[in-house]
Amino acid sequence: MKKIYQYLVIAFSIFWVSFIFLDYLQKHPEYAINFQNFQFWDLYTIILAQAAIGGLLYQFLKDKLSNLFRGGILILPGIVLVCITFAIALNRGTETSAKMGEVFFNLGNYLKTAIQVFFVIISAYSIGNLAINKLNINLKSASNTVVSIATGIMIIVMLAFLIGALKILYWFTLGPILLACIAINYKSVLHFLKGVCIDKIKPSKKLNFLGVASLLLLLFLIQYNLLQNISPFPKGWDSLSLYVKLPTVINDHHGLVRGYQPYNWSLLMSFGMVLFNSMESVLALSYVGGVLCLLGLYAIGKDVLKMDINYIYLSLLSFYLIPSVAFQSFQEQKVDLGLLFIVLSIVLLLFSWIKDRKQRLEENELAYTTFNIRTLANPYLVLMGLLTGFAFGIKLTTLFTYFSVICILWFIEFGYIGFLGSSMLCCFAILLVKLDDMSGMRSYHLTANSLQWVLLLIGLISFGYLLMKSKKGFIRSIFFSLVYSLFFVFMASPWITKNFIDSDMTISFRYLLNGKTNEPPAGLNYMKKKYNHYLNQQKRGNEK
């Protein structure tokens, strides 16, 4: 039976993969059109060749070339590749030969933007690293970098929120804050910069042609995407309508803007205008979310899943090549990739916390069942909660992450029954507050109102069983969920407060989440009132 099943799986897999591949191509004719009319085979060859040659050189000469494995040295071929790409694009696109001066002009802008963004990220790293050290959070190297940057972004954005609320968001207020963030932890910053640029990189022994080639292709794509962000204004619909519009409006008002859903990442993007008065930097601060996601995925692959290094790079390349992801990296500068980066940091912290929890419980079985500050303020959970709240301030879809984390908290204590019970209760809450109505789908489900009580019942029965099974474990899980939720709400509260004030202190679900904008009124009632008033005035004028 097992043998037959194995053959069946192979046959099924061949059919399934081939069919999905062909069906996908059938429904995406742009790939075929692109192949038939493609004009950049030279560039395509250069890119593939640099990856292949790099891979082969590493494979066969890694011992002799080991002195060259330094981040700073890798930047040089990168710059050459950027210049070649731009020259080819300019030659073909405008049918006028690219001049050396034009290429260098562009390179100057490119490097300027890169340095500006790097400055923001390095200040985030610095203050974030200090915070996680103070919180005694122990993470492996890659995870540490990722969580430091995420925490730092959260801190500097919240500082910007505060000075934005006071309407004093100028370069001379924000700039010193970022410089102070670097100065306060300059030793770590120097160490980090040295590690990135000067120190010899010690690649994994398993690294081979596949990994190096994937990494080189990835580095090209990172640069290529940044190059396409050197633009006088965004090109995407959503970025022009909201995500890049907001930073420019923030800059105009020198502070927070009335209304809108929470916009933490747009506030970060506004640094480009506030500090450097540069649209390119605004766009690049959206793009950098994608690059940071690569770091986050690398850390998860390495520290959590313990993947083969070559397959990690291949994963990163595959992720960055997904058209939707690429689209948001250069065409439609939004906040989803920034949000993803914060979510990946939460995932990293979740797994680190699971490890920490296990250790603590091994030391003391009663840990987490007594009320003390150390228990309640478990730094991993606190930071996870804070980052989730911060992510909620980027986009409300963070609730998916929040609920998923809650279910995992119950899973690690009680296994699948815990997961089932908590997931049913989460779904009950979702249906009760009618979150499914946001997409307008609720009205199509006639039994949704009754179903929510069934879900509550399943959840409560499961939880009753869990309470009987282990009271200690139950209390532990409640604590975990409460601490995590409390800090989530704490970090989300500035936006909710802002929206509350913006909406003239109206308590409304809609206003608390979306705020009330400065948009002029045009509703029917308002127009009727205005027009009737006008007609009356006209009438009175005629009578006189």
Added chain:
Amino acid sequence: MKSKFSFLSFCIKRLSLILILLFNCIVLFAQEAEKAKEIEGADAVREEIQRYMGYEPVMPRYLTLPYDATTNTNVHGPFVDIGYLFLALIPVIFLFGFRKKPLFGIVSMVLLLAMLYISIGSGKIFTENQFLNTTAFNAEKAEAALNTFPTNFIKPVYSWVNSSYGGIAQFFKKQSGNEDGFTYPFLFLFFILLLFLIRQRTLEHNSTRRIFVLFITFFTFMWMLLTAGIIWYGYPMIALSILLILSSIEPKKEEEVTQKVIRGIGLLAVFGFVVLSLNYRLSNYMTKHNEVMASQLFDIGELKYQSGRQNKKQVLDGFFQGGINEALEKINQNDKDLIYRVGTVLPFFVEKNDSRVFMDNQLQNFERLRVHYNDKNTLIEVLKVAGYKYIFVDLLTYSVDKTPEKTLENKYREFMRVLYQNPKVALMATNRRINKSTDPQKPQPEYGVFGAPLPGFHGNYAIFEILD
């Protein structure tokens, strides 16, 4: 013992208090959501949000979400394209794990094939530059239209689904239709079944991997339930799934033959994806699907800006031809004049746009005004009295509409009728070009909105001024 008991009772009291408060908040929120629903235009949400999911009967709308997210036949474009890797490889990896429990594997296989069958049946096929419902696809007619490399291989599957799916389509239409009472219960039961299968599938894995899989599963379930298929709301599941896929096909110390074969298939799929996507990435996503896409790396305006050949104003003029800079100059002269915006991105270039622009992308508000004030002159006068001086229009607004009822298209038509030959409005700028000549031999292209657009000059924006 006593202290432990009192501690427990303290905890329970506190917790119950918190839970009661939380419950009250939730009920309050639920009531508010109900009110919000009354305020919001249901049509606008249906037109704007639900188009990603499609408009088939409710049950298949959910069942086909993974397929739709891959094939993008409801809304097409690189912004929703996630590639084929997820749909192609996740089921294969899932099934492979059941090699020691073949029965679960066979059940999963049947479920997967059933879902694929429903997805193809209620999906669409690309024919002659448009997507056609599989059920409406005519095999004879399709011969010529579908003569492409991938189609030639899978045409028999389409034909078979086409001929056999009619009854099932009818069943869904009759039983599920536009609303039903069993899709939600079914989805939750399906989720519980999935949890059971995942449990069986991951028994041999370490807890890290199990947690990883469960995190993705619940996230994906909520994405399916709540987002109407908008793909970027599900980026975390995409990013983490990529790691899951690649970690499943990485070489293991001891590999069976089947494992090697699956790894080979997986790697082939990944390399195919990298080659295709890299090629696609080196083309201009912005342009429509034609040969121009493959002959440009960047937008020409962008290139000229990067090289210093053009400044921002010139680039803007290139992007939006037809007098955009002159119009914006006038609009920015008085920052008290309000703007009524229907869909276009141009308010970005307007000063103080946060307080001057009223957004009505789905024409929900305009429709209410139009129904109330039947006369088009009065309607414009009403806008003028309220301080509105300009109207910005996206000339492609109707193209967003994928609803079977074409609600947005109808609203757009009525909206344009209000502007058509209205003496109270004047066109300030547009990039649409129409033929003003009556002689077909001598076309006379001119910037204008009303009239037959010249091929390739349909345009995407128009700015009107409300006259004093």
